[in-house]
Amino acid sequence: MNEKFFSLPQARQDLIRNSAMLEFGEGSFKKTSADAIAKRAGVSKGLLFHYFKDKRELYLYLFQYALEVCVRQYMVKTYDFGETDFFLALKMGQEIKMDMVRRYPGLFRFVMRAYYERDSVLSPKLRKGLNSLLEITSRDFLTRMDLYKFKDGIDPWEVIRLLTLAAEGMMARTNACTAEEIETLFLEYQKYADMLRQNLYKEEYL
Amino acid sequence: MNEKFFSLPQARQDLIRNSAMLEFGEGSFKKTSADAIAKRAGVSKGLLFHYFKDKRELYLYLFQYALEVCVRQYMVKTYDFGETDFFLALKMGQEIKMDMVRRYPGLFRFVMRAYYERDSVLSPKLRKGLNSLLEITSRDFLTRMDLYKFKDGIDPWEVIRLLTLAAEGMMARTNACTAEEIETLFLEYQKYADMLRQNLYKEEYL
DNA sequence: ACCGCCATTGACCAAATTGGTCAACACCCC
């Protein structure tokens, strides 16, 4: 790709990346047209191919970029901050996610779709990158938490997965989604987390 | 549409409908090509346009058909059977859903996508049909359940929505999904429901 | 064996869309 892309002002880079991720996010690689991306960004198609030699190259770059963003966010914000309460940490994590959605609206959907893409536009190596990222965040997360606060017989893995699935279910609905609606969803999610906390923690930790 | 379609053997009707729903389910109306549908069904494009004059007509028919299926299933299986325990009824409902997924693999995704389609291919009337269906199933459901079994302070709406979202989160992942994988997901869902039951019901009802 | 019927095909069409190119433009700093 053309390295000059990076000397563009950040806002413009974001504009292009976000438009591309949003567009790729709603269809397969093949079905997503460069034209649509350009139009969404309010930019000529010529410009796109000026910075990225290929649709494929653009796609690959986006994926790598998205992973970088995820890792960066995870690293600086979650790992350093030593919260050990399951639900508080979860809440923090969710807040980070919301920040990301605000700034890169198409990122999660794009990554999801990229992961499940049948056409092998993604090398196995990149796919693995995502896998390890997911694994690290989850496993690592649980080992740092105060799991003793849970009632006996509760499997924290189930809790985390249930909440994750619910979050994904929400995500699936955020096709046309304003900023406020996202905020609402976040609050709703928080309600469910609280409900679980109230009922899955031992009483002495409430 | 050509009414002769209905004198085709059921298996063939299902083949065509399912292929179409699957194909429409993975992209917008515009991006989904009649060619792809025909190919997936192993049928010539000519045949498609022999029974449905339009891509649009096919789409509209599918939506109406899907809603019919949902209503029928809901009516005969849930409503008549007078289960009043929240989690048991929920389990039953989920089993019905699984049956539907087995028989009409693309149905739910298709309906979802159709609902969120920006292009107004769906008349507001049809959209309303789905809305009322969702409303009826949920509201109606709760009024028939033994809500007193829940611990004080638990809002059953939250419970049902949490589980519904989780189910949708799963659905979102079932792009490439074999029959057994679906079974696995169902079992997983059941685990979460059980966990909630164990901790949200008053002890005397466990 | 012949018929008529009907589901089904595959070649075909004009029109739109595709990924990608390129000469030219507008702007800004020297």
Next chain:
DNA sequence: GGGGTGTTGACCAATTTGGTCAATGGCGGT
């Protein structure tokens, strides 16, 4: 005015699009 540089919009050949249609194949009846 002269160079960069970011940007455009017209342009291209190739493919894909929704949709048509004459022809075919097979099957049931007689």
